[in-house]
Amino acid sequence: MQEFAHEYAQQLYLNPSEFIKMSGLWCLRLGHNVAKPNYQVGPKRIECYSLHFVVEGQLLLQYEDRDAILKPGDICCFFPDESYSYRIYEPEKTLKLIWIAFQGPQAAPLLQSLGLTQTTPILRARCSKEVWTKLYALLHFISDQPDSVQDIGFSLDLQEKLYAVFAVLMKEEKAINDAKGIVDDIPWLKRSLDFMQLHYMEGISIKEVAEVAGVHRSYFSDIFKKMIGVSPNRYLYRLKMEKAAALISLGDRNITEVAYTVGYPSLYSFSRAYSNYYGYSPGSKR
Numbered sequence: 001m002q003e004f005a006h007e008y009a010q011q012l013y014l015n016p017s018e019f020i021k022m023s024g025l026w027c028l029r030l031g032h033n034v035a036k037p038n039y040q041v042g043p044k045r046i047e048c049y050s051l052h053f054v055v056e057g058q059l060l061l062q063y064e065d066r067d068a069i070l071k072p073g074d075i076c077c078f079f080p081d082e083s084y085s086y087r088i089y090e091p092e093k094t095l096k097l098i099w100i101a102f103q104g105p106q107a108a109p110l111l112q113s114l115g116l117t118q119t120t121p122i123l124r125a126r127c128s129k130e131v132w133t134k135l136y137a138l139l140h141f142i143s144d145q146p147d148s149v150q151d152i153g154f155s156l157d158l159q160e161k162l163y164a165v166f167a168v169l170m171k172e173e174k175a176i177n178d179a180k181g182i183v184d185d186i187p188w189l190k191r192s193l194d195f196m197q198l199h200y201m202e203g204i205s206i207k208e209v210a211e212v213a214g215v216h217r218s219y220f221s222d223i224f225k226k227m228i229g230v231s232p233n234r235y236l237y238r239l240k241m242e243k244a245a246a247l248i249s250l251g252d253r254n255i256t257e258v259a260y261t262v263g264y265p266s267l268y269s270f271s272r273a274y275s276n277y278y279g280y281s282p283g284s285k286r
Helices: 107-113 129-143 152-184 187-202 206-213 217-228 232-250 255-261 267-278
Strands: 007-013 026-035 040-044 049-056 059-063 066-070 075-078 084-088 096-103
Touching: 007 129, 026 129, 026 152, 049 107, 049 129, 066 075, 066 232, 096 129, 096 152, 129 152, 152 187, 187 206, 187 217, 187 232, 206 217, 206 232, 217 232, 232 255, 232 267, 255 267
Parallel strands: none
Antiparallel strands: 007 026, 026 096, 040 084, 049 075, 049 096, 059 066, 059 084
């Protein structure tokens, strides 16, 4: 890796041949890094599509007046001519990223099939062991090739490895959609999820959510945990904490305001909940 002002990175650049551009997708550049504590990029716009994969640490992404904290296994997509900025969220901890920038007529439909659009540019917890294997295979393949060796054979091998990344991501997406389909088949469960995502900052209780679902509370909790993977209380907790961390990172409001915003009745109860979730207090300098 080469040292830069805000990161240690290996950046690999490609010059797609006319042969490659006859295909539906081609890679322009890719790389990986280890961020320094001052790591920050943007706001900026790019001319192509780019997938960023969080390997380790947390990344704060800001786009369209919104913000999101990305964790290991999360993916974000930058679209052409859209403005983004991103930075390390926990400067005292390691942040590692992998990125692939690409272009071609198949790029937009491939991304759309994964559920990635300009308004929804994030995939959560999508990187399985197989995804990482395909990504590193692509990185190593290009980094091991001399610049002069980019003939048709190289191009075909490169295309195979690029498409392999998308293929395994689609397999992960199908698994997610299959699980979502099961949720959609249970109307009261879907209704409860929609209610929680809409009102989690308003101090709602699990009893209220169960009433909206129209089922007994104990039955609601049992089925919810079985289908979603966490208890209803934990799900609400996670929604509140992720929103609170995003608000705090903006730096434009005090901790008490954040506590009330996400539905806590006091600064004390919020600070205790936040510290239990993240391992540090909401007032800490991150």
